[in-house]
Amino acid sequence: MTDTTSTNGQPPARLGADRLLDDLYSGGARICFANPGTTELSMVSSLARDGRIRCVLSLFEGVCTGAADGYARVSGKVPMTLLHLGPGFANGIANLHNARRAGSRIVNLIGDHATWHLEYDAPLTSDIHSLARPVSREVVYLDKTDTITDGVKAAFAATNREEGGAATIIFPTDVVDAPAAAGGDLVEEQAYQPSPVAEAALDTAAERLRDAAQVIVLIGGTALSEAGVRAGSALAEALGGRLLMEPYPAIVSLGGDLPMVERQAYFPDDVIAQMGEALVVLAGARMPVSYFGYEDWPSQLVPEERLVRLAAPGEDAVAALEAVASRLGQAGKDAPVVAPRQPVASPAADENLSPASVVEELLVQLPEDAVISLEGSTMGGPWLKQAHRAKKHRVITNTGGAIGQGLPCAVGAAIAAPEARVIALQSDGSAQYTLQSLWTMAREGLKVTVIIAANHRYAILQTELKRADIPLDDPVVSKLTDLDHPRVDWVALARGYGVEARHARTNGEMAEALREGLSLDGPLLIQAELP
């Protein structure tokens, strides 16, 4: 902490920046993912004077927002980001889009020009509101020092609405540079509480399910917790049905003694086949819709009459699942007996890697209570199909489809759960959008093992093109979907950022690299060469 006495021996006056920080702290903020510029220097100075809030620097704003998202998902607490005007914030939008879909509670702080300077349209001036609105439950502009506390209250309150989300505070430099009284404890920390499902809705759901021939319990949101997975499974079991999870869970508990959870499929035809004729109970999950609109397929994949809307994303899905089970006379039943896990064993050491063999090796080595940050189709499907065979762990996925989430989320997860091992199971294409995350992993000494699934192409695009009968070997198509001229050397990139790294071409190399990575008290990157 900086010496807070000024040159004349008097304690310096408290400024708006200090007040803002006091209020954020009393509201529960304990960490700040930052990439500051000139308009944020008063906040930097105040963070230095204050010393209570951990500051984590990243080289790119998308790392800050993605790390905040990962931190929020794992901890349930409210991190801050500190970003530079409209353009700096803009670089963080993609991962805030994912955070919005995940319901992650975040408070973004954006410095802006002094109120009296705005009209001069200096180079960095832009319409920050217009940029922030699509990814913020509320955008608060602090136009005067005496609105700071109300602004902070409004921001925290907004993060608690419905399923949660980010709020954005824009602070002009003159407001945070003006004298202000100390903040004290004016903002009260409010934990997130999903709202209860109405009794009548529980009754209706139970009635519809009582004699249903086929049932799928589709869990999402708060029902992705251990308690939710158990409650969902218990209800599905009682009804002779199946337990599914939404396709892109914000954070889901899997493995160990938890029942297996089937994942909702990706393509609309697959989802329709998967859902069959079942009644689909929505427990914290959104109704199944097609990820993109395809000409011959509907957007809504389960007709309204087969949906049982038990608990919306912001509602208490776990309690609702238990209440319905109780109404059906199944309350207090033990969770279903989990079939003994298939034994796991390392795949043949001298064979080349495949997504399946990477999964098998990770099943062998994954430590208890690990967190997996999963991004990309190459490993996403394969892991989630087998995750029940691993020790108990949590999986974070890309909720909003804005790519470049996996590595930053791993940063945030590792900071939120320093005792846990974090594995970033990551496609190479999407890893590029926020690869600067590696530097923050090295700087903070985070226990993250990054597995880059390197197939050197945009595999999901090639899958889509094949479905549309577009030839992949056309030179333009190849130029826009192949990443192999030149092939990226992830080992070199990682070392450039101070992260040790290994190539793995065979299962044996993978096993060895993974053992090394999981034993380190810091990050390691493994470039897994895949077909």
Add this chain to the structure above:
Amino acid sequence: MTDTTSTNGQPPARLGADRLLDDLYSGGARICFANPGTTELSMVSSLARDGRIRCVLSLFEGVCTGAADGYARVSGKVPMTLLHLGPGFANGIANLHNARRAGSRIVNLIGDHATWHLEYDAPLTSDIHSLARPVSREVVYLDKTDTITDGVKAAFAATNREEGGAATIIFPTDVVDAPAAAGGDLVEEQAYQPSPVAEAALDTAAERLRDAAQVIVLIGGTALSEAGVRAGSALAEALGGRLLMEPYPAIVSLGGDLPMVERQAYFPDDVIAQMGEALVVLAGARMPVSYFGYEDWPSQLVPEERLVRLAAPGEDAVAALEAVASRLGQAGKDAPVVAPRQPVASPAADENLSPASVVEELLVQLPEDAVISLEGSTMGGPWLKQAHRAKKHRVITNTGGAIGQGLPCAVGAAIAAPEARVIALQSDGSAQYTLQSLWTMAREGLKVTVIIAANHRYAILQTELKRADIPLDDPVVSKLTDLDHPRVDWVALARGYGVEARHARTNGEMAEALREGLSLDGPLLIQAELP
């Protein structure tokens, strides 16, 4: 090009995507900087069938938009970008902010969900309009196939308004997938034409200048061309005044037999001192304003009564400068005699590098007609102070302050001027935001020599903090402004992307690496270690 016959031997129906491409082509688009996703695959397929438009893939959208900006500045033509929905576009906003300040003409294409799919709020749905508006002169939403041509016309027209800028076209997948007639030549290519300054305004300016004691001619926008620099210098000379340029020129011609141009300073106190009591003639430049608002300094740095508003950014400043000279009886005068250039010589080979010595070596080696993409304060000031001593060249700078512009702009410049040598003179901090540019340099074999000024800190922030008496050695301040735990190894990063690279610690190493870089038919990166 793909075989355009379908399986039944009939030519396939033309689709909206083909129509859109026809119209863009007839409007003048010849290149597409792309990072497509699923919603853009119909455009990818159409680009493949068409084959007339060069497609350049980047691994991150900020590279696409920055490259489009560089291409537009150097060529004066209109490039396209192809980006994926709101989040993909969001990653390109920062460099579009700079493009807006530069008046770069660009047409952005953003794929969106099918019109009928939007209401289902699938994961990637977002408010694209709200994101695009702050960086677009016009946002066009193509809601029907028969609005495509009018939409494209509107987009190109918008890029020509005032000083130019980007327009954004959002195309839903169902609109580009629907059958459509061929486009033909319905959109006419319109070159950018600045509007003429009114005669009365020229008279007024001449009157005010006739007996002025001290004059500064401040050039910007179109007056940054060779003709503009000569015309500005001639007028300044005739009035016994000085020639200045705006602080962040979009693209300015310097060196060779061109008169020296002094750059407007950065900090408000410096600008005020620099402007003295002179009348300041605005010739394509915006009036001097403070980059940020500082408590004790005004935003407007030259009082209104000392401003001669000759030509606004969208007006023909070159003609206006010449017309005023003519009214003052100075027409047809030869451009002022340029003092013989100070001879250039390599600095002492065994001494460590400094920004000044990097500049001196570059003065020695810079080839005629090179383009320098300049970003960051470490090299920006030093180069622009000495640029008149180099051979004739053009300099691109960061017009909007959104960092991460330099490397992508170098990509676009090298594609626009394949015969020219491009030098990216780049600070290490800002290079991080779009380092994926290196991959596109390697992929396209671009003749770009990248000089990373590696001082491993956010130097501009430390300068600002010093001015505000905030101690740099405070642990929090250091953590948020020092980049040396760990130090980034740019040589490793470059090699990871397939770009050859060298470390340079001494002037001799710099000279050698630069000779190598400037002789290659492709990119080379030099990590210049600076204090």
